Amino acid sequence: MQLELSPEMVARPLEPCEPVYRVVECACGRSVKKDGCNRLDCPTCRSHLSARRGSSVLDRLERRSSGAPICYTVFTFPESVRERFSVRSEFDAARKRAWWILLELGAAWAFCAVHPVGEDGQKFHPHLNFLWVPREGFRPFVDVEWLRAQWSVVIGVSVSVVYHAFSGKARKVAHWARYVSRTFPGWHWWTGPVRWYGHYPRITRKPCPCPKCGLYPRYIGTIPVSECRYWETEGFLLGIPPPWERESFGVREHAGHYQQE
Numbered sequence: 308m309q310l311e312l313s314p315e316m317v318a319r320p321l322e323p324c325e326p327v328y329r330v331v332e333c334a335c336g337r338s339v340k341k342d343g344c345n346r347l348d349c350p351t352c353r354s355h356l357s358a359r360r361g362s363s364v365l366d367r368l369e370r371r372s373s374g375a376p377i378c379y380t381v382f383t384f385p386e387s388v389r390e391r392f393s394v395r396s397e398f399d400a401a402r403k404r405a406w407w408i409l410l411e412l413g414a415a416w417a418f419c420a421v422h423p424v425g426e427d428g429q430k431f432h433p434h435l436n437f438l439w440v441p442r443e444g445f446r447p448f449v450d451v452e453w454l455r456a457q458w459s460v461v462i463g464v465s466v467s468v469v470y471h472a473f474s475g476k477a478r479k480v481a482h483w484a485r486y487v488s489r490t491f492p493g494w495h496w497w498t499g500p501v502r503w504y505g506h507y508p509r510i511t512r513k514p515c516p517c518p519k520c521g522l523y524p525r526y527i528g529t530i531p532v533s534e535c536r537y538w539e540t541e542g543f544l545l546g547i548p549p550p551w552e553r554e555s556f557g558v559r560e561h562a563g564h565y566q567q568e
């Protein structure tokens with residue numbers, strides 16, 4: 308049998324994107340909104356992506372039957388087994404078995420995000436974060452000793468650390484949702500996407516019409532932020548219309564246009 312060597316577990320170099328303005332048009336005219344590349348690995352986009360993911364996770368958690376508590380369970384990997392579980396196939400198998408443990412405790416559905424590092428944000432210290440909703444008739448109190456014993460068997464150690472808490476308070480649940488679903492630029496290649504398990508509520512998102520004119524805004528294109536910045540500092544004073552008002556639009560070959568005038 309060939310030994311599978313784990314990759315060197317460090318964050319990859321970060322590649323920040325240059326933000327852009329997205330331009331849309333409705334009967335009220337054009338409007339712009341700052342945006343980025345939206346890659347989960349991008350440090351520039353990290354804060355807005357984390358916020359967006361946090362609110363969509365919360366949105367779904369809030370559709371549980373009213374009054375049901377949310378459980379928050381964190382499975383950790385002791386240092387002695389981290390190298391073994393740095394291999395994705397091993398890690399994924401353990402993740403699936405963590406969900407099975409929660410099923411036995413009465414989980415109806417769950418959200419799971421992998422965090423690759425500990426509090427220092429540097430050292431490889433993977434842990435599985437589950438936010439889950441108990442099935443009817445199951446209580447959120449769990450036997451943590453039993454939980455730890457089960458997890459120890461999964462990862463092949465004698466002692467393991469599993470953290471468990473629960474709450475029905477909206478503020479607490481919102482905090483957990485945001486904390487757990489934040490992104491880790493430099494690590495996304497290893498952590499992969501977040502996952503949902505069980506019979507979670509489906510959500511269909513529809514685009515929103517403009518609240519003033521009632522039309523669905525039409526997407527026009529993007530402008531690099533640097534171009535808008537130039538307009539804000541100089542073009543504005545020279546009476547040049549803002550870049551998003553131009554007829555032909557929003558592509559990089561026009562980026563130097565105003566500088567030449």
Ligand SMILES: [Zn+2]
Binds near residue numbers: 343344345346352
């Ligand atoms: Zn970006």
Ligand SMILES: [Zn+2]
Binds near residue numbers: 333336518520
């Ligand atoms: Zn409008």
